[in-house]
Amino acid sequence: xxxxxxxxxxxxxxxxxxxxxxxxxAIGLGLAVLVYMGAHISGAHYxxxxxxxxxxxxxxxxxxxxxxxxxxxxxxxxxxxLVVLLGNDDFNVVSNTSDISSFFFAEILFxxxxxxxxxNVALNKNLKGNQFYGLAIGLTVTAGAFSVGDxxxxxxNPAVSFGPSFFSFIxxxxxxxxxxxxxxxxxxxxxxxxxxxVASYLYKKVYS
Numbered sequence: 514x515x516x517x518x519x520x521x522x523x524x525x526x527x528x529x530x531x532x533x534x535x536x537x538x539a540i541g542l543g544l545a546v547l548v549y550m551g552a553h554i555s556g557a558h559y560x561x562x563x564x565x566x567x568x569x570x571x572x573x574x575x576x577x578x579x580x581x582x583x584x585x586x587x588x589x590x591x592x593x594x595l596v597v598l599l600g601n602d603d604f605n606v607v608s609n610t611s612d613i614s615s616f617f618f619a620e621i622l623f624x625x626x627x628x629x630x631x632x633n634v635a636l637n638k639n640l641k642g643n644q645f646y647g648l649a650i651g652l653t654v655t656a657g658a659f660s661v662g663d664x665x666x667x668x669x670n671p672a673v674s675f676g677p678s679f680f681s682f683i684x685x686x687x688x689x690x691x692x693x694x695x696x697x698x699x700x701x702x703x704x705x706x707x708x709x710x711v712a713s714y715l716y717k718k719v720y721s
Contacts, residue, residue: 516555517584523547523559524588524672525595531673532596532604537658545651552646556635560670561585561702562709566628569713570636585672593676605681606674607697610664617704619665623657624708627669632716666697669708674701 530543544559551557556572558564564581567573573581596604608616630653634646658667668674678698 517580519551519555520558520581520584521588523551523557524585525592527559528589528592528673528676529595532601537655540658541651541655544654545647548647548650559585561672562624562628562670562705563631565709566632566713586675589672589676590679593680604677606666606668606677608665616665619661620704621708623661624669624705625712627653628709628712629716668701671702671705674698
């Protein structure tokens with residue numbers, strides 16, 4: 514049970530940092546801190562794409578995977594509510610381009626990179642016991658945000674999109690009504706799955 518509590522809290526604070534700061538450096542540093550906070554308990558996934566990669570690499574079982582994802586999605590919903598409560602009532606997670614092919618390419622490419630980095634620093638026996646894993650993960654997100662933030666929004670995590678999407682679907686006024694986050698959740702989910710699966714099987718291929 515403790516690992517699901519950590520997944521909930523880690524995702525909650527990650528989405529809070531994203532929603533309140535919208536700053537790539539703050540997001541990357543925040544993620545690094547949260548990874549160090551929870552890695553020894555849950556593995557510090559905070560991301561369904563990461564949990565999927567761990568399932569593929571047999572680090573967790575299917576039942577665990579479902580609880581991981583449920584905890585992450587719930588954390589995102591609560592975080593989004595808190596973001597709005599703290600004054601950011603236009604928190605949307607949407608694409609910054611109308612070119613859907615550019616959106617998918619950007620999200621798949623950097624979700625792949627994020628998951629591949631995580632698998633290497635977390636599972637590779639040659640790096641076992643390293644203490645730089647959190648910084649490596651956080652910096653990967655920061656680099657991705659600076660690289661494709663203006664294209665796709667630089668989400669690389671379907672859970673981040675889920676909270677705003679949830680509120681946008683049930684009441685668009687909660688998170689602003691210019692653009693609906695619920696229109697994009699499925700896109701972030703698909704790109705997250707593709708990026709995770711490709712990274713997972715490439716990791717298995719390279720290190721088998």
